[in-house]
Amino acid sequence: MVVPSIFSPNDYKRHMSINLETGLWRCFKSGEAGNFYKLLSHLEGWSYAKSMEEATYGSYLLDPEEKKKKIRKQIENKPVNFNDFLNIDCINIKLLPEERRKLRWDPHSEIYDNLKKLTTKKNLLHLNWPFYLCWPRLEAFRDLDPPIFPKLTGRLIIPYMYGESCVWFQARALLDSQQPKYLNSPGSKASQILMPYYENYDHLFVTEGPLDAIVLKNWGFNATCVNGSYISRNQALALKQFAGNIVLSFDNDEAGAKGVMAFEKLRKKLMMPVFFTVTPPSSFKDWGEMFASDPEGNPPRIFDMLEPYDWGKQMMLKLSGKTEEELL
Numbered sequence: 001m002v003v004p005s006i007f008s009p010n011d012y013k014r015h016m017s018i019n020l021e022t023g024l025w026r027c028f029k030s031g032e033a034g035n036f037y038k039l040l041s042h043l044e045g046w047s048y049a050k051s052m053e054e055a056t057y058g059s060y061l062l063d064p065e066e067k068k069k070k071i072r073k074q075i076e077n078k079p080v081n082f083n084d085f086l087n088i089d090c091i092n093i094k095l096l097p098e099e100r101r102k103l104r105w106d107p108h109s110e111i112y113d114n115l116k117k118l119t120t121k122k123n124l125l126h127l128n129w130p131f132y133l134c135w136p137r138l139e140a141f142r143d144l145d146p147p148i149f150p151k152l153t154g155r156l157i158i159p160y161m162y163g164e165s166c167v168w169f170q171a172r173a174l175l176d177s178q179q180p181k182y183l184n185s186p187g188s189k190a191s192q193i194l195m196p197y198y199e200n201y202d203h204l205f206v207t208e209g210p211l212d213a214i215v216l217k218n219w220g221f222n223a224t225c226v227n228g229s230y231i232s233r234n235q236a237l238a239l240k241q242f243a244g245n246i247v248l249s250f251d252n253d254e255a256g257a258k259g260v261m262a263f264e265k266l267r268k269k270l271m272m273p274v275f276f277t278v279t280p281p282s283s284f285k286d287w288g289e290m291f292a293s294d295p296e297g298n299p300p301r302i303f304d305m306l307e308p309y310d311w312g313k314q315m316m317l318k319l320s321g322k323t324e325e326e327l328l
Helices: 036-044 048-057 064-077 082-089 093-102 106-122 138-142 210-218 233-240 254-269 287-293 311-320
Strands: 016-018 025-027 090-092 132-134 156-162 165-172 182-184 203-207 223-225 245-248
Touching: 036 048, 082 090, 082 156, 082 165, 090 093, 093 106, 093 132, 106 287, 156 210, 203 210, 210 223, 210 287, 233 254, 245 254
Parallel strands: 203 223, 203 245
Antiparallel strands: 016 025, 090 132, 132 156, 156 165, 165 182
């Protein structure tokens, strides 16, 4: 649902979007975002804790056992506070060396080994971003049994952060038996989500996946991701509200090229301005791969690589089956 922003008076352009199923919302004018509890705290002037209490309990006439049952049912059916999930059922991967002995690791050492390999390959610990392993600690079962999201146990959690709050996340498999490879936050479709970004920058880099956007953010660029190689109509409408230049920075592969061409058609239908494109050097598939090869290196001079998207040239390259360098 799109409504006038509660943070901007006379917002006739209706910059605020609310997902009525999940309670997630975002104001594209002010940059404010969060879940239902945070929205309630803004509307009523309550603290976050009081908003959770009021919305969850509903009435102070309920006895403690009834309240507990209601909380558990809400968490199992449709949890909206992803920060609770991270705090209760997840462990920051930077803390794993100390926390490992507190967990039931013996039958699941393959998860830990694969996580170490992935962390090393992607150089995740060099990124200024919280990554988590979903693995409920024993003490979590005292009040919330079973785990909040049992299907996510043993997966790497990549949170979409807005300040200190997680507004969405992806869960990456660490075992071949975990299918599909990626699972998303319950309640919201990936095609409805953009990783939070700054509205007041003069540029916005749009990548396919979250790791590439996180790498660009760590290099000091304003970035978001669309959770795939195609930009949905809902995502495009959100990007249309951005006042600066949109820069598509998809992967160096066929899927990425097709995704950029598809957005060109969509942005014309939506009467969006011409966008820019940039890809990593041809020796790398994406920005994440480039970062992993030299995490201590200087950020690339990406602004020197930008160029307006030229549909005619891209069609010529597609029909010829040659690269731009070969045509030159």
